[in-house]
Amino acid sequence: xxxxxxxxxxxxxxxxxxxxxxxxxxxxxxxxxxxxxxxxxxxxxxxxxxxxxxxxxxxxxxxxxxxxxxxxxxxxxxxxxxxxxxxxxxxxxxxxxxxxxxxxxxxxxxxxxxxxxxxxxxxxxxxxxxxxxxxxxxxxxxxxxxxxxxxxxxxxxxxxxxxxxxxxxxxxxxxxxxxxxxxxxxxxxxxxxxxxxxxxxxxxxxxxxxxxxxxxxxxxxxxxxxxxxxxxxxxxxxxxxxxxxxxxxxxxxxxxxxxxxxxxxxxxxxxxxxxxxxxxxxxxxxxxxxxxxxxxxxxxxxxxxxxxxxxxxxxxxxxxxxxxxxxxxxxxxxxxxxxxxxxxxxxxxxxxxxxxxxxxxxxxxxxxxxxxxxxxxxxxxxxxxxxxxxxxxxxxxxxxxxxxxxxxxxxxxxxxxxxxxxxxxxx
Amino acid sequence: xxxxxxxxxxxxxxxxxxxxxxxxxxxxxxxxxxxxxxxxxxxxxxxxxxxxxxxxxxxxxxxxxxxxxxxxxxxxxxxxxxxxxxxxxxxxxxxxxxxxxxxxxxxxxxxxxxxxxxxxxxxxxxxxxxxxxxxxxxxxxxxxxxxxxxxxxxxxxxxxxxxxxxxxxxxxxxxxxxxxxxxxxxxxxxxxxxxxxxxxxxxxxxxxxxxxxxxxxxxxxxxxxxxxxxxxxxxxxxxxxxxxxxxxxxxxxxxxxxxxxxxxxxxxxxxxxxxxxxxxxxxxxxxxxxxxxxxxxxxxxxxxxxxxxxxxxxxxxxxxxxxxxxxxxxxxxxxxxxxxxxxxxxxxxxxxxxxxxxxxxxxxxxxxxxxxxxxxxxxxxxxxxxxxxxxxxxxxxxxxxxxxxxxxxxxxxxxxxxxxxxxxxxx
Numbered sequence: 001x002x003x004x005x006x007x008x009x010x011x012x013x014x015x016x017x018x019x020x021x022x023x024x025x026x027x028x029x030x031x032x033x034x035x036x037x038x039x040x041x042x043x044x045x046x047x048x049x050x051x052x053x054x055x056x057x058x059x060x061x062x063x064x065x066x067x068x069x070x071x072x073x074x075x076x077x078x079x080x081x082x083x084x085x086x087x088x089x090x091x092x093x094x095x096x097x098x099x100x101x102x103x104x105x106x107x108x109x110x111x112x113x114x115x116x117x118x119x120x121x122x123x124x125x126x127x128x129x130x131x132x133x134x135x136x137x138x139x140x141x142x143x144x145x146x147x148x149x150x151x152x153x154x155x156x157x158x159x160x161x162x163x164x165x166x167x168x169x170x171x172x173x174x175x176x177x178x179x180x181x182x183x184x185x186x187x188x189x190x191x192x193x194x195x196x197x198x199x200x201x202x203x204x205x206x207x208x209x210x211x212x213x214x215x216x217x218x219x220x221x222x223x224x225x226x227x228x229x230x231x232x233x234x235x236x237x238x239x240x241x242x243x244x245x246x247x248x249x250x251x252x253x254x255x256x257x258x259x260x261x262x263x264x265x266x267x268x269x270x271x272x273x274x275x276x277x278x279x280x281x282x283x284x285x286x287x288x289x290x291x292x293x294x295x296x297x298x299x300x301x302x303x304x305x306x307x308x309x310x311x312x313x314x315x316x317x318x319x320x321x322x323x324x325x326x327x328x329x330x331x332x333x334x335x336x337x338x339x340x341x342x343x344x345x346x347x348x349x350x351x352x353x354x355x356x357x358x359x360x361x362x363x364x365x366x367x368x369x370x371x372x373x374x375x376x377x378x379x380x381x382x383x384x385x386x387x388x389x390x391x392x393x394x395x396x397x398x399x400x401x402x403x404x405x406x407x408x409x410x411x412x413x414x415x416x417x418x419x420x421x422x423x424x425x426x427x
Numbered sequence: 428x429x430x431x432x433x434x435x436x437x438x439x440x441x442x443x444x445x446x447x448x449x450x451x452x453x454x455x456x457x458x459x460x461x462x463x464x465x466x467x468x469x470x471x472x473x474x475x476x477x478x479x480x481x482x483x484x485x486x487x488x489x490x491x492x493x494x495x496x497x498x499x500x501x502x503x504x505x506x507x508x509x510x511x512x513x514x515x516x517x518x519x520x521x522x523x524x525x526x527x528x529x530x531x532x533x534x535x536x537x538x539x540x541x542x543x544x545x546x547x548x549x550x551x552x553x554x555x556x557x558x559x560x561x562x563x564x565x566x567x568x569x570x571x572x573x574x575x576x577x578x579x580x581x582x583x584x585x586x587x588x589x590x591x592x593x594x595x596x597x598x599x600x601x602x603x604x605x606x607x608x609x610x611x612x613x614x615x616x617x618x619x620x621x622x623x624x625x626x627x628x629x630x631x632x633x634x635x636x637x638x639x640x641x642x643x644x645x646x647x648x649x650x651x652x653x654x655x656x657x658x659x660x661x662x663x664x665x666x667x668x669x670x671x672x673x674x675x676x677x678x679x680x681x682x683x684x685x686x687x688x689x690x691x692x693x694x695x696x697x698x699x700x701x702x703x704x705x706x707x708x709x710x711x712x713x714x715x716x717x718x719x720x721x722x723x724x725x726x727x728x729x730x731x732x733x734x735x736x737x738x739x740x741x742x743x744x745x746x747x748x749x750x751x752x753x754x755x756x757x758x759x760x761x762x763x764x765x766x767x768x769x770x771x772x773x774x775x776x777x778x779x780x781x782x783x784x785x786x787x788x789x790x791x792x793x794x795x796x797x798x799x800x801x802x803x804x805x806x807x808x809x810x811x812x813x814x815x816x817x818x819x820x821x822x823x824x825x826x827x828x829x830x831x832x833x834x835x836x837x838x839x840x841x842x843x844x845x846x847x848x849x850x851x852x853x854x
Contacts, residue, residue: 028510028551029521036518076504076815080782083455084511091463094456122818124455355507388503391549 003338003345003361003383010053012275016231017055017399020407023229024392027410030228031354031417038420040354042085042178042199046412047362047374048347049334053277055407056238056334057415058284059374060214061291062204062423063182065101067119068111070350070358071384075119081352082123088353090197093175095126097155097162099191101181102133102321104152110144116180117150119352128172130155130164132181132188139166160195182206182291184320204423206289206320212242212329217425218418225414236411238332239267242288246326248317254306260330261285262302268332282333282370285316287325293374295319298333300370335369340383344369349389349412356389356409430765430772430788430810437480439702443658444482444826447834450656451819454837457655458781458844465847467781469512469605469626473839474789474801475774476761480704482834483665483761484842485711486801487641488718489631489850490609492528494546495538497777497785498811502546508779509550515780517624520602522553524589526618527579528608529560529748537571543607544577546779555599557582557591559608559615566593587622609633609718611747631850633716633747639669639756644852645845652841661698663838665759666691669715673753675744681733688712688757689729695759709760709797712743714752720801722746725760727797762796767810771796774832776816776839783816783836 020027045064046057070078086093098120100113113129120127129152136154143149153164164172176197183205191198203209218237226233241260246253261283268281280300287295295316299305308316317325338345343365350358361383364373386401389409393402447454472491473484497505513520525547527540540556547554556579563581570576580591591599603624610632618625630636646664653660668687673680688710695708707727714722724743726732735743744752765772770792777785788810791800813828816836820829 024551025521025548025553029519031551032510032514032518035514073500074503076501076817077507079815079817080504080507083459083782087459087462091459092456094452121452121821124451124458126452355510388506390503390506 003340010275010277012232012235013051013053013055014399016229016235017404017407019229019231020410021392021394021403024394024406026228030225031413034417034420035354038417038424039088040351040416040420041204041423042089043350043352044416044419045351046349046415048349048408048411049336050338050347051279051335052337053275054235054238054334055411056236057218057411058238058331058334059211060218060415060419061182062200062209062419063180064350065109065112065180066348066360066382067115067350068108069348069360069382069384070115071360071386073386074358074388075122077355077388077390078119078352078357079122081355081357082119084355085353086123086125089199090176093125093197095128095172095174096120096176096178097128097130097164097172097174098178099130099132099155099181100152102131104131104133104142107144110142110150113150113180114144114148120178126172128153128164128174130162130174130177132190155190157190157194160193162190162194162196179205182320184289184291184323201423206291209422210242210288210327210329211286211290211331212240212288212327214415214418214422215240215329215331217422218415221414221418221421234271236414238334239264239271240332241330242327243330244327246328248308248313248325251313257285257328257330258302258305261299261305264330264332265299265301279335284331284333284372285328286331287316287319288327288329289323290319290325292320293372295325295328296372296374298370298372299330333370336373337369339369343381344371344373345383346373347385347408349408351412351416354413354416356412359385359389359405359408359412361385430767437702437704439659439662440480440482441826443656443662444831444834446656446658447837448819448821448830451821451833453655457652458840461844461847462781465844465851466515467778467843467847468631468850469516470777470779471843471846472778473776473842475776475835475838476763477765477774478706478762479764480702481662481761482838483663484645484838485665485758485761486638487842487846488609489627489636489846490607491777492536492539492607493775493787493809494542494777495535496775496787496809496811497542498787498813500813501785501815502549504782504815504817505546505779505784506549508782508784509546511782512780513550513552516626517603520552520624522555522599522601523547523603523605524555524557524582524591524599524601525605526557526559526582526608529558534571537569537577540577540607541571541575547605553599555580555591555601557589557601557604559617582617584617584621587620589617589621589623606632609747611716611718611750628850633718636849637669637715637754637756638713638717638758639667639715639754641842641845641849642667642756642758644849645842648841648845648848663841665761666694666698667756667758669754669756671754673755675735675740675752678740684712684755684757685729685732688726688732691757691759692726692728706762709762711758711760711799712755713758714743714746715754715756716750717746717752719747720799722752722755723799723801725797725799726757760797763800764796766796770808771798771800772810773800774812774835776835778839778843781840781843783839786812786816786832786835786839788812 047059345361363381389405392406474486772788790808816832819833
């Protein structure tokens with residue numbers, strides 16, 4: 001099911017989607033040249049928002065959860081893409097250890113792990129889960145559905161390598177470690193000074209990664225892409241600013257934040273005027289190293305950040321695992337104009353190596369079009385894409401399902417190139 | 428629909444299928460190491476036969492037709508695999524020319540071309556068909572189905588390159604030439620001394636290629652594979668002999684052929700005795716450079732080749748496009764014990780780059796289990812595989828559909844490695 005766009009699509013975006021669909025050969029050739037020079041991350045997911053007048057990524061996740069939300073039809077596509085990735089990152093690998101997040105009581109997340117295990121084992125790897133949570137002291141079999149379970153095992157370190165060696169299991173020394181843990185707090189000692197491949201590299205973890213840095217690389221990618229598409233780069237790129245040395249708790253930096261929010265809103269308003277867009281601009285303030293939809297707020301005026309009550313300030317001041325927020329990115333808000341049965345939705349695109357392998361719609365029945373939808377809860381209903389995003393269909397209208405998803409795959413891959421360059425630059 | 432095996436599966440083959448399914452990690456790692464050292468052909472199809480006691484390739488086609496027979500569900504898999512192949516063979520390519528066979532009045536073959544066009548254009552290439560048939564003098568639009576057509580165009584040569592430049596079409600200079608013409612007779616002048624990538628290389632054409640040479644390389648691959656599976660290589664490898672200097676028309680070499688048939692039948696009988704197989708051995712005599720199911724006969728005794736009537740001798744003496752047969756391969760016949768509703772079937776596995784992307788069953792309602800099924804006609808009913816061949820399922824019996832197809836994919840990829848080495852060696 002493809003959501004409907006609740007506004008008529010703007011002429012510029014329509015032109016962009018049309019350009020993308022009609023110039024898929026040029027675009028794919030351009031992508032090929034990029035992938036000759038840059039190594040895509042092992043896997044990634046990109047959150048997009050489509051405002052009808054603008055289509056852009058708002059977040060790029062290098063430790064994607066949610067593989068369970070993809071359409072089962074395209075599992076073979078994931079397996080094949082994973083084979084390519086394995087050949088590049090660790091061709092000699094036979095055994096791989098997935099290091100999951102620590103919040104392993106979340107059923108959705110467990111299902112994601114099960115899906116990931118399925119993809120990698122069908123790509124021909126022996127896969128086990130090793131926890132870096134100190135509380136996991138013995139192997140735990142966690143049942144997900146009556147006939148589906150995963151085993152979470154404690155890890156040890158021996159001879160510069162991570163191993164699993166329980167009383168009740170055979171000795172397991174993986175050739176590669178796949179992180180599905182975003183390393184928000186620190187790099188665990190277990191991961192330091194080991195001779196196994198670590199995928200993605202440790203600098204992808206949020207302890208060092210910054211959203212603003214990613215979007216700086218994305219700026220460059222978009223400018224290069226705009227060079228040959230001749231489109232206004234703003235159509236696929238949200239404005240952003242970075243602010244450091246904040247303390248929401250102590251209200252330190254509040255004034256500067258307010259001013260920068262004001263100037264960014266002005267900049268957006270100018271663009272809206274230029275494109276005759278009637279919406280009210282807004283910005284999203286996010287912890288620059290934040291994840292899981294935490295440390296996020298919306299501002300529609302400079303005053304919005306001055307009038308925060310204690311509860312909201314507290315909410316902005318710490319993120320996942322209690323990490324204190326001192327740096328934020330102020331990002332142009334993109335109204336999501338897609339909806340399914342009246343509920344606002346945003347597409348999330350999944351990639352393994354440099355291949356789009358599927359996607360789904362994050363649907364929130366209780367949120368507005370200018371709100372963050374990455375808010376787990378009973379109202380979050382993923383809708384898997386029913387086409388593979390691989391195939392533009394020249395014979396059909398450019399906003400046809402296959403063509404819209406192809407365009408989504410193109411924009412997501414632009415963010416993927418940014419991520420590739422970002423990881424290279426830091427390592 | 429998976430065919431039924433009409434004999435109980437032999438203990439050895441059952442052990443082999445079980446080994447393959449249970450050791451997919453070792454096997455995939457072994458394949459990865461092979462693909463680190465060898466470049467798979469751009470595309471290939473492999474004809475397999477399953478006798479219940481033996482499962483082996485009988486032919487490897489480097490100019491596969493029949494893409495139209497694959498299950499549509501797995502088209503995305505083909506597109507992704509084609510992207511990988513393009514990145515390797517011609518990363519800078521934007522335009523590709525397919526050179527088809529000349530018998531373009533065959534609807535099945537035209538459908539194959541349409542499918543191939545679809546895969547390559549969705550992988551992001553501009554695709555056109557250039558004919559090396561002198562009779563094609565102006566662009567011909569050939570309708571395949573009411574809403575499907577292909578355009579066959581004459582080619583020209585200019586500045587060391589093939590181009591299309593008709594009055595009614597824009598100038599087209601492809602970056603790469605994809606051969607879907609098996610070059611049985613000669614290498615056309617148009618293909619000589621050009622600076623465009625030719626895929627597969629010209630030495631893959633039947634003007635130089637020999638089946639016996641392919642199976643010599645296959646012998647090596649099987650022996651290496653058997654080294655770690657510890658199986659009897661014969662289970663997956665048909666015996667063969669090569670004979671040169673034959674002239675069926677003049678009955679030259681008939682005696683030698685008869686003797687060699689006799690000794691090969693004896694060799695097979697010994698293996699049958701060793702494995703307690705009750706079938707009557709037979710051999711297939713094939714033109715060593717033959718294709719399209721032409722120049723093929725069955726022999727169950729040395730006398731069978733002495734008693735050929737004039738019509739049969741004529742049939743063996745020339746193959747496609749009138750090429751004279753002087754070399755044959757005598758190949759151990761493999762009884763196909765798979766059948767669908769009583770009709771004998773053999774699996775054909777398709778690969779792009781080193782990825783299995785699907786397969787189908789060649790079903791012949793009018794042929795016996797010891798006959799050549801590659802005989803076009805109204806009784807040839809392709810049955811596309813409904814699983815992707817990518818995914819063994821450890822939790823299920825080894826002769827379950829997914830697992831049997833996975834095993835087929837493994838054996839087909841062994842033949843693919845042989846083809847890769849064969850092309851390297853000659854070029």
